[in-house]
Amino acid sequence: MDAIEELAIQPCTSSLYLRPFRLTYRQNGTKKFWDFMRTHDSVSVLIFNTSRQCFVVVKQFRPAVYMCEVERQHPQLFQNRDKESFSRLEDPLPAVVGVTYELCAGIVDKPHLSLEEIACEEILEECGYRVPVTNLKKITSYRSGVGVTGSRQTLFYAEVTDQMRTSEGGGQPEEGELIEVVEIPLEDSMKFAYDETLPKTMGVIFSFTWFQNNIAPKLPKK
Amino acid sequence: MDAIEELAIQPCTSSLYLRPFRLTYRQNGTKKFWDFMRTHDSVSVLIFNTSRQCFVVVKQFRPAVYMCEVERQHPQLFQNRDKESFSRLEDPLPAVVGVTYELCAGIVDKPHLSLEEIACEEILEECGYRVPVTNLKKITSYRSGVGVTGSRQTLFYAEVTDQMRTSEGGGQPEEGELIEVVEIPLEDSMKFAYDETLPKTMGVIFSFTWFQNNIAPKLPKK
Numbered sequence: 001m002d003a004i005e006e007l008a009i010q011p012c013t014s015s016l017y018l019r020p021f022r023l024t025y026r027q028n029g030t031k032k033f034w035d036f037m038r039t040h041d042s043v044s045v046l047i048f049n050t051s052r053q054c055f056v057v058v059k060q061f062r063p064a065v066y067m068c069e070v071e072r073q074h075p076q077l078f079q080n081r082d083k084e085s086f087s088r089l090e091d092p093l094p095a096v097v098g099v100t101y102e103l104c105a106g107i108v109d110k111p112h113l114s115l116e117e118i119a120c121e122e123i124l125e126e127c128g129y130r131v132p133v134t135n136l137k138k139i140t141s142y143r144s145g146v147g148v149t150g151s152r153q154t155l156f157y158a159e160v161t162d163q164m165r166t167s168e169g170g171g172q173p174e175e176g177e178l179i180e181v182v183e184i185p186l187e188d189s190m191k192f193a194y195d196e197t198l199p200k201t202m203g204v205i206f207s208f209t210w211f212q213n214n215i216a217p218k219l220p221k222k
Numbered sequence: 223m224d225a226i227e228e229l230a231i232q233p234c235t236s237s238l239y240l241r242p243f244r245l246t247y248r249q250n251g252t253k254k255f256w257d258f259m260r261t262h263d264s265v266s267v268l269i270f271n272t273s274r275q276c277f278v279v280v281k282q283f284r285p286a287v288y289m290c291e292v293e294r295q296h297p298q299l300f301q302n303r304d305k306e307s308f309s310r311l312e313d314p315l316p317a318v319v320g321v322t323y324e325l326c327a328g329i330v331d332k333p334h335l336s337l338e339e340i341a342c343e344e345i346l347e348e349c350g351y352r353v354p355v356t357n358l359k360k361i362t363s364y365r366s367g368v369g370v371t372g373s374r375q376t377l378f379y380a381e382v383t384d385q386m387r388t389s390e391g392g393g394q395p396e397e398g399e400l401i402e403v404v405e406i407p408l409e410d411s412m413k414f415a416y417d418e419t420l421p422k423t424m425g426v427i428f429s430f431t432w433f434q435n436n437i438a439p440k441l442p443k444k
Contacts, residue, residue, distance in 0.1 A: 005248045012242035013235075015257040018370070019300065020234040020242070023285045026227045027400060035237040036286035037259075037370070038293070038300050063245045063256035064372030065365055071260070078241065078260050100368050140416050142424045143287055145367050146322050148240070148261070150286030153424070178249060194362050202364045202375070206428040213431065 004095035008088045039149040044105035046207035051162040054183040066098025101200040128169030129160040226317035230310045261371040265341045266327035268429035273384040276405040288320025323422040350391030351382040
């Protein structure tokens with residue numbers, strides 16, 4: 001498990017990652033505004049390893065998730081703080097409360113690459129499998145964070161074999177990524193999906209369910 | 223369809239709705255920081271009208287989704303702008319590109335109410351059905367926006383009848399809400415879920431699928 005230490009928070013007045021904008025408009029005659037954030041579209045991939053009949057997902061420490069849990073315990077933490085204050089978290093919660101299970105995923109920030117090519121890069125970087133683009137099947141796309149970002153996410157399905165594994169994965173440490181690759185056996189997957197004690201994204205739950213409905217019936221019988 | 227006019231955007235330097243923070247920490251010995259936003263947890267509800275065998279969802283103009291489409295057409299829009307600039311959108315796209323189908327949903331901001339009570343309030347406000355709390359069944363919970371907000375969403379299922387409809391719904395106009403209630407017939411629902419020309423959240427797709435797996439088999443035969 002990751003060691004997470006020396007936690008401190010401060011209001012963030014300028015960020016390379018969070019780019020807030022305000023849209024003003026008139027809707028059916030009424031003047032309104034809405035604050036939103038620019039983000040990139042993204043891709044995510046349900047990876048199924050046919051050699052060992054398991055899903056391949058990633059697990060990582062998510063500061064935003066962690067801070068939700070911290071606020072649940074210390075509701076006053078984010079209240080009434082001025083722009084300059086900076087507070088060290090005393091007696092921090094264990095890092096595990098901020099660790100989530102997610103599909104392999106990445107942002108769409110390379111205009112010269114197709115969504116499928118970006119997805120294949122992420123599969124290699126995060127999970128260590130070298131997958132041909134033609135192995136990818138699009139499941140569907142949808143809007144995420146409609147209140148704040150509204151970006152489009154496209155979900156793919158990829159089958160991999162042990163032979164395709166060329167590295168350990170784990171993300172790009174030089175970009176601060178620290179990703180653990182986790183295998184969920186097919187027979188445990190629906191129990192895993194609905195176990196709320198294991199923090200996860202809806203993408204995991206939905207895609208496992210999609211697999212049960214669309215792929216599992218066609219698997220060769222053991 | 224909504225008339226959306228006089229669109230203009232500006233960088234947002236201070237917002238009541240977007241509250242950015244920066245967490246600094248040391249992970250396995252390496253000093254890091256992560257910018258995130260505080261938001262509320264939320265509830266969403268898959269509503270099934272048994273009187274007419276249809277799902278009840280909501281449809282609304284989402285500025286963040288709209289601006290994603292605007293940027294897709296005008297990639298330079300958000301680039302290199304200084305803090306004070308304010309630009310009017312010439313030849314805006316039709317409002318429909320920002321209209322999404324979503325589950326009835328709301329934020330968890332009333333500490334004295336249970337998640338089920340908040341969900342029932344939203345069903346009444348947005349969709350016009352008065353539903354007893356005991357009619358709600360929890361489907362599951364998960365983490366949303368793990369990169370930016372990490373908040374917990376809890377998904378419920380509620381069966382309603384025409385007799386429970388006491389108003390038109392439509393949200394709270396005094397809070398700027400302008401919500402259209404839409405019925406999706408059960409027999410069209412999976413086609414709807416996977417039709418990517420109709421912008422929607424993953425919650426719609428997942429919950430329709432959940433219904434097919436868990437509720438549809440038990441429905442009385444016609």
